[in-house]
Amino acid sequence: xxxxxxxxxxxxxxxxxxxxxxxxxxxxxxxxxxxxxxxxxxxxxxxxxxxxxxxxxxxxxxxxxxxxxxxxxxxxxxxxxxxxxxxxxxxxxxxxxxxxxxxxxxxxxxxxxxxxxxxxxxxxxxxxxxxxxxxxxxxxxxxxxxxxxxxxxxxxxxxxxx
Numbered sequence: 373x374x375x376x377x378x379x380x381x382x383x384x385x386x387x388x389x390x391x392x393x394x395x396x397x398x399x400x401x402x403x404x405x406x407x408x409x410x411x412x413x414x415x416x417x418x419x420x421x422x423x424x425x426x427x428x429x430x431x432x433x434x435x436x437x438x439x440x441x442x443x444x445x446x447x448x449x450x451x452x453x454x455x456x457x458x459x460x461x462x463x464x465x466x467x468x469x470x471x472x473x474x475x476x477x478x479x480x481x482x483x484x485x486x487x488x489x490x491x492x493x494x495x496x497x498x499x500x501x502x503x504x505x506x507x508x509x510x511x512x513x514x515x516x517x518x519x520x521x522x523x524x525x526x527x528x529x530x531x532x533x534x
Contacts (some may be wrong), residue, residue: 380445388446394431402427416441418484430475437468437509454523463518469510476503 400428410417443463447453480499483492 380449384442384445387438391435394434394438398428398431416486424480426475429435430435430472430479433468433471433475435467437465437472440464440468454527456524459517459520459524462513463492466510466513466517467478469506469513472506474505476506 402424409423410420423492425438440461444458447455447458447461452458454499476499480496483495487495
């Protein structure tokens with residue numbers, strides 16, 4: 373096994389671990405958290421189902437981005453890192469992270485509008501941290517996408533000259 377393949381294999385294993393934890397959170401964690409919040413705050417109990425629906429919708433672009441990252445690592449293994457499919461995967465990752473940022477901002481605004489009189493700084497802080505991380509990933513994916521496009525364009529121009 374080559375060093376590059378060992379590195380991508382490790383990254384794929386980390387991606388699968390992240391996906392497994394996120395899936396376990398979706399299946400086991402979120403319904404329990406919503407039920408516990410409904411018991412603690414009976415006045416907001418009807419909001420547990422819209423919360424769960426919004427949370428599951430939130431995880432769709434997250435899982436899509438993980439899948440595209442897995443595909444990108446597979447392209448790297450096959451020596452197709454400088455290809456149009458790799459650029460497309462990066463573009464999808466960028467759009468997924470931008471969608472996650474939009475969901476976080478909407479969720480923060482809904483939290484501020486719906487929860488009054490309670491300390492919600494921990495919710496706002498968590499949203500800020502996730503938004504910052506997603507922003508970094510979106511910027512990195514966008515820059516890498518642009519660099520790959522330029523590299524592909526230069527390579528195709530050089531192939532035409534030769």
